[in-house]
Amino acid sequence: MPYLENMLPGPARRAPAAFAHRGFSPAGHENSMAAFRAAVAMGYGYLETDVRTSADGVLMVFHDETLDRVTDGHGPLAQCTAGQLRQVRIGGVEPIPTLEELLAEWPDVKLNVDVKDKAGMPLLAELIEKYSAHDRVLVTSFSDRRRLGVFRTLTRPAASSGGVVSLTALAALGRLGLTRTLGRAARMQAVQVPVRYGRYPVVTPGFVRRCHRAGLAVHVWTINERTEMERLLDLGVDGLMTDRADLLADVMRERGFWPQRVRP
Template sequence: MIAPHGRRAVPRHPFLDSDGPLAFAHRGGAASGVENSMRAFQQAVDLGYRYLETDVHATADGYLVAFHDSTLDRMTDGHGAVARLPWSAVRRARIGGREPIPLLEEVLDAFPDVRVNIDVKADAAVAPLVAAIQRTGAWERVCVGSFSDARLAAVRAALGPRLATSLAPRAVAGLRLDSWTSPLPLGRALGGEALRSAVCAQVPVRQGVVTVVDAAFVRAAHRRGLQVHVWTIDDPVQMHRLLDLGVDGLMTDRLETLRDVLRQRGQWPS
C-alpha cells in the first residue's frame, strides 16, 4: 500500500509482518470494562484482531501479570500495590468484579497465532519478562516497549537484537527533532542506539503541548526504517486522518470502530 506521504516502512521483524496497517486491541479492548483479562483478549481475537496490546507488572514473589496499573484498586475488587502482594493474593482479585488477572505466559500460551505488544511498567518486571520470553520462545510474536529508557535498554541488553522493541521517550524525542531538521546523526543523548535497534515508534498524537505525529514525523520514521504505531485512537475521523498520513498501526480501546474503519478502507485482515 502506498500512503499519501510515502511508503509504509518495510517490516524489519516478523512481528510487523502484515499486508496493511496493524490493528492493536489496546489492553484487549479497554472499552469492554474488563481490560487485560483473558475474556477481553478472547473477544478481540474473535473479532479478528491479530495484535493484542498489554502491560506487565511483577508480583512480590516474581510472577509476571498482564495488568496496567501499579495497584489493584482502580480495575479490580482487590486493593494494594501489585509489587507488594504475592501472586496468591493478586490471583484472587477480579477485574471488573468478575475476571481474574492473567499471567503473561497464560496470554502467550492461549493465543499462539496472535502477536502481543508488551509495555513494561516497572523495573521489577524486567527480569520476569526476559525469562517469560525465553521460556515461551515468543521471539517472533512479541514487541516490547516502555516509558522508561533504562528499563527498555535492560530488556534489549538481556535479549539482544532478536527481540522487537519500540522506542522509549528519549529516542522518540530524537526522532521528533530529526523530523524538524535534516537527518541527524543522533547520539546517545537522543537515543541514537535505540533508533538503530528498534523496529517501531509507538506514540500518542500529542504529548502535552507538542504534536508528536504529523507527516514530517512519519516520513522521518520511515526514512530510518521504523514503523509508526499511534495510541490510543478511538475516534473514526482521527483514525482515517492518521491512516491517510501513512501511519503503520493504530491502538484502540474501541475494537469495532477500528475494525469498521479498516474495512471501509479495504485494509482489515481477511
C-alpha cells in the same frame, strides 16, 4: 522484523496493524483474558498490554501500580503474591491473568508489551525465550532503561519502540536529519507515539516520512474516534492502538484490511 510485517491471509499484501489496547471490553474489564478473547474473536492479530511483577516474581498482565481502579482489590500490586492476585477480580468478575497465560493462549497472536517495573525485565526475557516469542513480542516501556534491560539476555532480537527520552529526542531532532541515527542508537524499529505531546504535534506528514525513510514503523495511540483513525491511516501510519476495537475493526474492514487474524 517479522513482528512488523503485518501480512494478511491470501495473496501477499501488507496492512497497517490494528492493536486492541488492553483487549476489548465494553464493561471495562481491561487486560483480562475475556477482553483479549473478545478482540481475537473479532479478528485482531495484535494485542497491546502491560506487565507488572508480583511479590513472588510472576509477570502479571496489569496496567496500574495499584489494584484499586479496575479491581475489587486494594493497594500496590507489587506487594501481593501471584496467588493472592488470582483471588482479585477485574470489575469484580475477571481474574488478573499472567503474561505466560497470554503467550500460551494464542501462539500466532502478536503482543505489544509495556514493561512497568524493573523486576519485569529479566522475567519478560525469560518468557520470550521459553516460548520462542522473539517474532511476536514488541517490547516497550516509558523507561528506556527498562526496555533495553529486557534485551540483555535474549538470544536473538525482538522488536522494540523507544521510551520517553529516546522518542522525545527523535521527535525534536528528526528534522535535523538524525532520525535514522537516533533510531539505531536507541535500538528501536518502531515509534509508538500519541498524536501530540500537550500542544506539540508529533504525528505530522513530515514525521511519518522521516520515520519511514529511517526504516521505522509509526504506531499511534490511543485513537478512539473514526475520523481520526481515517485521517491517520490516510497519512500512512503503520498501526493504530484503540480502546474501540469494534470501531477500528470496521474502519479496517472498509479498507480491505480485515480480519488480521483468521481463526483456525
